[in-house]
Amino acid sequence: MFADLHQLSHHAAWRRQLEMLLESAGEGIYGIDLRGRCIFINRAGAEMLGYSADEVLGRNMHYLIHHSHADAALMPVHDCRIFKAFKEGQGCRVEDEVLWRRDGSAFPAEYASYPIRDGEAVVGAVVTFTDITERKRTQAALQVAHAELERRVAERTAELSTANLQLRQARDGLRRLSAHMNSVREEERAHIARDIHDDLGASLTAMQLELNWLRQRLDGRVDGQPDRQPEMLAHIDAALDIGATAMGAVRRILNDLRPGVLDHLGLWAALECLLQDVQARGGLRCSFVCPPAVERCRLGREAEIAVYRIVQEVLTNVQRHAGAARVALLARALDRDLVIAVEDDGCGMRVPAQPTSFGLLGMHERARAIGGELSIDSEPGRGTVVSLRLPGVLA
Numbered sequence: 001m002f003a004d005l006h007q008l009s010h011h012a013a014w015r016r017q018l019e020m021l022l023e024s025a026g027e028g029i030y031g032i033d034l035r036g037r038c039i040f041i042n043r044a045g046a047e048m049l050g051y052s053a054d055e056v057l058g059r060n061m062h063y064l065i066h067h068s069h070a071d072a073a074l075m076p077v078h079d080c081r082i083f084k085a086f087k088e089g090q091g092c093r094v095e096d097e098v099l100w101r102r103d104g105s106a107f108p109a110e111y112a113s114y115p116i117r118d119g120e121a122v123v124g125a126v127v128t129f130t131d132i133t134e135r136k137r138t139q140a141a142l143q144v145a146h147a148e149l150e151r152r153v154a155e156r157t158a159e160l161s162t163a164n165l166q167l168r169q170a171r172d173g174l175r176r177l178s179a180h181m182n183s184v185r186e187e188e189r190a191h192i193a194r195d196i197h198d199d200l201g202a203s204l205t206a207m208q209l210e211l212n213w214l215r216q217r218l219d220g221r222v223d224g225q226p227d228r229q230p231e232m233l234a235h236i237d238a239a240l241d242i243g244a245t246a247m248g249a250v251r252r253i254l255n256d257l258r259p260g261v262l263d264h265l266g267l268w269a270a271l272e273c274l275l276q277d278v279q280a281r282g283g284l285r286c287s288f289v290c291p292p293a294v295e296r297c298r299l300g301r302e303a304e305i306a307v308y309r310i311v312q313e314v315l316t317n318v319q320r321h322a323g324a325a326r327v328a329l330l331a332r333a334l335d336r337d338l339v340i341a342v343e344d345d346g347c348g349m350r351v352p353a354q355p356t357s358f359g360l361l362g363m364h365e366r367a368r369a370i371g372g373e374l375s376i377d378s379e380p381g382r383g384t385v386v387s388l389r390l391p392g393v394l395a
Contacts, residue, residue: 023042028041028044028049028129028130029042029044029128030056030127031116031124032086032124032125033124034086036062039124048101048130049064049099050103061082062075062082062083065099066080066097068098069098081097081113084113085113089115089122091115094113095110095111095132097109097111099129107131108135109131109132111129112127113125175365179369189257190257196250196253196257204243208240208244211243215240255273259308266304267307268294268295271288271290274312275287275288275329278319278327282319284319284326285325286326286328288328289330289331290331294338295331306369306370307370307390309366310366311329313359313363318344321347322344322348322384323347325345327343327344328342329341336394337391337393341385341388342386347381347383348380348384349384350378351376367388370390372389372390373391374386374388
């Protein structure tokens with residue numbers, strides 16, 4: 001197995017130990033002199049190359065196992081990194097080349113080449129190498145799997161992006177539809193309110209005038225005759241009371257459908273009237289705080305209708321569910337943002353992460369439609385604060 005070990009050691013025992021060490025190594029190990037000839041090789045290395053140790057000893061290892069690249073293109077000796085170990089006196093480690101077997105086949109190899117020194121002089125090089133075919137095959141399989149994974153991720157990402165785009169488009173479409181339906185609903189309410197006012201209101205007014213005229217005739221106030229129909233007068237008085245009640249109901253319905261004060265006097269006067277009506281009907285103690293700087297602000301017809309409806313819905317929820325004794329409407333300015341808050345001292349609630357009831361959904365959608373943001377702060381037992389923030393609406 002050894003061509004000449006006299007330069008390495010003069011002791012037979014040391015040579016024997018070295019032979020045992022080389023034979024027990026699982027990697028291929030061989031040494032070369034300064035002319036590239038093999039001076040020793042272990043059994044594992046010889047078998048990996050398809051030779052016996054005696055067939056390798058003394059032969060130039062570059063031309064024997066390292067003569068060509070993986071594509072069979074010849075590799076010049078001056079490019080051989082194995083030889084550079086003793087030519088330049090520096091070691092190297094390589095895993096991107098192939099070694100060639102006796103049968104002419106190549107295998108990917110990882111090798112390391114280090115100079116052998118005798119004192120300061122370099123007398124050769126020792127090379128360790130191993131067949132990394134399985135490693136390369138595994139790496140190639142991993143690369144294929146990785147590429148397939150990347151492809152699937154890219155496809156899935158594209159699908160999700162398309163789905164997200166479609167979802168955003170659908171959501172935007174639903175919001176536009178919601179805003180349009182709110183607008184249509186308000187127009188329809190205004191139309192119904194005008195019809196009720198013009199037709200039913202006028203008819204009730206005319207009926208009351210006729211009943212008043214008839215009563216005056218019957219009780220003798222017009223012609224000076226004494227009362228002759230007390231029972232009929234009682235029925236007329238009852239009819240007048242019913243008419244008055246009906247007129248009050250009509251006014252209330254008209255105000256719910258479309259408060260005229262909102263169109264004529266603006267948002268803040270309409271909110272104040274709304275609170276007064278809630279206090280009169282429900283017994284809630286209502287307060288309204290609106291600084292002059294905010295009171296001078298006009299939001300535009302659509303935005304003012306939306307704010308009014310949001311406050312109206314909040315007050316309706318307070319009356320139905322909160323069990324509150326007091327409610328306050330506070331309008332304030334934060335820089336150029338307008339904040340409108342409705343606070344109550346009711347039973348409170350657990351605020352859902354996402355609104356689920358149609359009332360809450362409607363308020364959120366109305367707020368988004370006018371560029372605002374609605375928030376609810378509440379806990380069981382400590383009341384509720386509903387805040388609407390409209391950014392940049394104040395001068």
